[in-house]
Amino acid sequence: MNTIEITMSPAVSHLLEVTAKTHRIDSLEQYFLDPASSQLDFTFEPEWHDFVDQVSNAWKTNHHMVVRNMPTDNGASTLLAALSLPARFKPYRDQKIVKHFKMSPWTEELSQTIKEGHFHTDLNTAPIPPAATVIHCIKSDPDPKMGVSRVALLSDLINHLEKVGATETLTFLTETQVDMVDERKQSAWSGLIVESDAIRFHPETLRAAARRLNSLPEDLEAYLAQIHESALAVSEPIHLAPGDAIFVSNKRALHYRGACTAQFTMFPHEFQTREIYVLHLQEEPQWSV
């Protein structure tokens, strides 16, 4: 699987920058969460339409893409660029859409730890997880070789597991009822990890459920290791520079972030690390023909 790369043109970048400058991020968020809102002016420009066509083609081919050279600001450009994936934004808290994450050497929190992450889908214990995730890099890891991203397509993962004869892991993914628990959100979900060509998966929510409910097969760790190995084999490193983003299906792909570093400017509280904006879309993007 090759990741499709799109470079945002200076014209589209300019449209986003101008729009971002003339609106506050919270009023944009509120505007986009109101179903009665009409389209913003810039979305009628031909350059924007060309960009949306590229995004739509990449999504339909590969369920994810890298978009390079997006503007960076307070998250408004993240939000505006994500309009190229037509679907409702998923709010968290009242009227917020864009989340900011700065990695930290002082937390175990999965979304912010500098430790290596897992291949996973987001919000996997939610009754209906979001269908898409946008990850927009604002600051790269201080070490250019670290904080690398990867995307493993579900279809490639399944094919690889078949190829290496990992039948028990395949059964675990597609036929075994499992429980997932998110201790931080106090949410839980039970069902199949892979169903109807969609995956919901996070090793830590499976482990948390196993600890709490003692309900998972003994071979859980072996399955998780096999899934990680196959996901690594079918994915490639993606390096995000500031302004670059990953648009990725949260149903047809797993995403991953490698270990990060922190560069202290004043120990212990001032440091440079990877910083990203993240947002989610509720349903599969649908482009009108």
Ligand SMILES: [Fe+2]
């Ligand atoms: Fe994630």
